[in-house]
Amino acid sequence: MVARRPLGYSAAHIALHWIIAALVIFQLVMGDLNKPAYRAFERGTVPAETDVFSAYIHVYVGISILLLAFVRLFLRWRNGAPAAPAGERAFQRWAASAAHFLLYVAIFAMPVSGMVAWFGGIGDAGEIHELAKPVIIIVVALHAAGALWQHFIARTDVLRRMLKPVF
Ligand code: HEM
Ligand code: HEM
Structure with missing residues (x-):
């Protein structure tokens, strides 16, 4: 199958990129939210009500990421993604694609592994x-650095196309 190469992303795809990015960063920074309750379950003791409440914030935000990830993957499959900037080196192209692939793996594998641990x-x-x-922290940091490098140093439209929809 020949990959579709639109000139940019749709408004829905861009919205999903930034909503998922914000939720993933929240989960990474606040990853400890569900630890006290999870530890209590592991020990077989009853967790405090406040610990259960904060644990469910982590659980529901994580499950929301998974649901949004399905919609995003569908949009990406249906619409394709824009081509790499002209003149980009093969290594840079490979690094960007590898980071995108790993980030997709993360937004599916993190909620699934979390659910297996929590519910199972x-x-x-x-x-x-x-x-x-x-x-994930390293991949997100490299991905964000790459996007900023494209914008401020290489002066391509890579960051702009994740901000401004073309359809
Ligand atoms: C946890 C956070 C993030 C995740 C999971 C993530 C994931 C992704 C993925 C999978 C793509 C590939 C296109 C697609 O299918 O959507 C992408 C593209 C992109 N991301 Fe992120 N991203 C994150 C954070 C960021 C941040 C913080 C920035 C900017 C500083 C950024 C800037 C971009 C840009 C500019 C593109 C477009 C690349 C292109 O069109 O070649 N992302 N992101
Ligand atoms: C993209 C989604 C998610 C991200 C990025 C994420 C991230 C994290 C982080 C950073 C930690 C703390 C790790 C540490 O400090 O060592 C953590 C712990 C945990 N998360 Fe998630 N999480 C996600 C989704 C979920 C979901 C959906 C569930 C359950 C339904 C879940 C259940 C857990 C459990 C049970 C722990 C404690 C694991 C342990 O202590 O052994 N997570 N998560």
């Missing part, structure tokens, strides 16, 4: 979920 009580899934945290 499977500690190994919780371990994987925790170990992924630093990896």
